[in-house]
Amino acid sequence: EVQLLESGGALIQPGGSLRLSCAATGFNFDMYAMNWVRQAPGKGLEWVSAMTDRGDSTFYADPVKGRFTISRDNSQSMLFLHMNSLRVDDTAVYFCARRGWLSFYYFDVWGKGTTVTVSS
Amino acid sequence: DIQLTQSPSFLSASVQDRVTITCRASQGISRYLAWYQQEPGKAPKLLIYAASTLQSGVPSRFGGSGSGTNFTLTISSLQPEDFATYYCQQLISYPYTFGQGTKVEIK
Numbered sequence: 001e002v003q004l005l006e007s008g009g010a011l012i013q014p015g016g017s018l019r020l021s022c023a024a025t026g027f028n029f030d031m032y033a034m035n036w037v038r039q040a041p042g043k044g045l046e047w048v049s050a051m052t053d054r055g056d057s058t059f060y061a062d063p064v065k066g067r068f069t070i071s072r073d074n075s076q077s078m079l080f081l082h083m084n085s086l087r088v089d090d091t092a093v094y095f096c097a098r099r100g101w102l103s104f105y106y107f108d109v110w111g112k113g114t115t116v117t118v119s120s
Numbered sequence: 121d122i123q124l125t126q127s128p129s130f131l132s133a134s135v136q137d138r139v140t141i142t143c144r145a146s147q148g149i150s151r152y153l154a155w156y157q158q159e160p161g162k163a164p165k166l167l168i169y170a171a172s173t174l175q176s177g178v179p180s181r182f183g184g185s186g187s188g189t190n191f192t193l194t195i196s197s198l199q200p201e202d203f204a205t206y207y208c209q210q211l212i213s214y215p216y217t218f219g220q221g222t223k224v225e226i227k
Contacts, residue, residue, distance in 0.1 A: 045158075
């Protein structure tokens, strides 16, 4: 079964750091670009970051640029999000998502999410 | 960045109603548009990609249309399990922005 499973969410103080993980199973992980998407409580979806299949390019949303770093380990089928200088407005459920393609792109596989709460 | 504006933000409808949600892009995105359904407390689910292609396993009452800047998601006959929030997303360029969402509730 194709599956993504996030972990690493926690309650953390402002200014702190956290690393989220996403374990992929059931597909050839190294053939897909991967993404992080977040959702603040009661709010909509916000794309956060992406990494190409080979890990040679990364992309970030402006609110996290310079603070978050995406990485992957294709040998372990793992995606990571390293989060530094966390702010209260980073509080959200963080989803990892696979970018599929058939001439056009889409996010066809999503994890269940992991919750990050930034609060003093 | 490309902005996506969904309308309406909230929709009240009855079972078997025909429902239409629109998504307007701030610049042309060809057909690089996807629609997702999200139930409370769950991950989003892909419904439609390439503006009009139904994802495998999604009921045929869901349909998408449009190209360029104007897009539509239609549910031909609303079912009880369709009451959820719907999002459009553009995937032509980073950042891959989402619309603000349309919540479909039971009238």
